[in-house]
Amino acid sequence: MNKKPIVTIDAGSFSVSDETVGGVGIHAAEMAQVLSEEFTVRLIATPTSDPVHLGSSELVSTEEDTDKVIAETDVVIFFDTADRSRFESAVSQGKLIASDCRPALEQLDYPSILTSDDPSGVHRRIVDTHVRQLTMSHHFLCRSQVDRISLISNLCAFGRIAPSDVQRSRTLDHLISMTPVGFSRHSARAADRAESRYLADFLWTGGVWAYYSPELLISAIGILKKRGVAATAAFLYAAPSADNREILAGLRQQINDAELSECVLLHSEPLPHSRRDSYLKAARAFVSVAKPGVENETSVRLRVRDSKLHGIPTISDGHGETGTLISRDALGIVLPQADAEHLADAMEQIISLGDSNSVGRRSEFLYEETLFNFKSWLGTLMR
Secondary structure (H helix, E strand, C coil), X not given: CCCCCEEXXXXXXXXXXXXXXXXXXXXHHHHHHXXXXXXXXXXXXXXXXXXXXXXXXXXXXXXXXXXXXXXXXCEEEEECCCCHHHHHHHHXXXXXXXXXXXXXXXXXXXXXXXXXXXXXXHHHHHHHHHHHHHHHCCEEEECCHHHHHHHHHHHHHCCCCCHHHHHHXXXXXXXXXXXXXXXXXXXXXXXXXXXXXXXXXXXXXXXCCCXXXXXXXXXXXXXXXXXXXXXXXXXXXXXXXXXCHHHHHHHHHHHHHCCCCCCEEECCCCCCHHHHHHHHHCCCEEEECECCCHHHHCCCCHHHHHHHHHCCCEEECCCCHHHHHHHHCCCEEECCCCCHHHHHHHHHHHHHHHHHHCCCCCHHHEHHHHCHHHHHHHHHHHC
């Protein structure tokens, strides 16, 4: 009997700590949960004493001998902004590489880059790593159709697609696997066990970054207040960092000026992932409104997972694939215009519908199902 292939998932700089994990970290952890049911899985991540659930995977600290870990593996999976030294270690050791990565577009808005001594140089280094992933990876994972279209164009431009590839599979199944943003069975069970805990009616469930319009949620709460409609909102991740400090200061000033401190919360304390489901279950809807721009046109926000898992609607702008997905999969409301009045209208509609708001858990997005093609590719290593 052939031994199980060893799959190493490299989370890069993304945390898998229960207290600080974000979207990509959860994505990596859920992938580890699912793949470890069939393969030997190791997950490389920054040191932590409180990891989220990783299934049967072994957690490897970045402070350990990662070259040795990579040497023992069959396939290494990397994400956006991969650690360049570990990526090159996998290349030099002749390992099969799979990449789940998008172009470095959101970084174009990062204040930490824009205020650096050489913004173009800093961004160029990120782009160089992305190009290296495009040229050296053996397989790719895409979270959305727009990811796939962008990837195919880039692979063709870099000479990675040959006539033989199309003859082998017109849909390039041997090269690309679609894994839509979703969740694992463990996450579904954890969400079901979580005790509902009210924080606010409307939750901003992800980060507060320069390419979003978080101020619209505060303005919409003010509009509802003037209409005599009681509503509250909370930003779950309002801890200051180099890339959001000025934005948060502006939001805090907006809340004070509009006298909405009793209606809008900037949750600045760490929010353990193990407690997050409780707040989400008690909400009426999630809000994710972004600005028009290349980042939002070319990606799907990982926070759409929240609606798929909890069956609670998301109110979104229509700038790009996220709005298209929410509309197509009936996951919430897409604003005809991304402004405060239309957002307030959508929020009032949600309130008026009451318990009939639910969009239902979307089990078709279970990673146990959507990772099938990728697991099949990994399975070829066992033959």
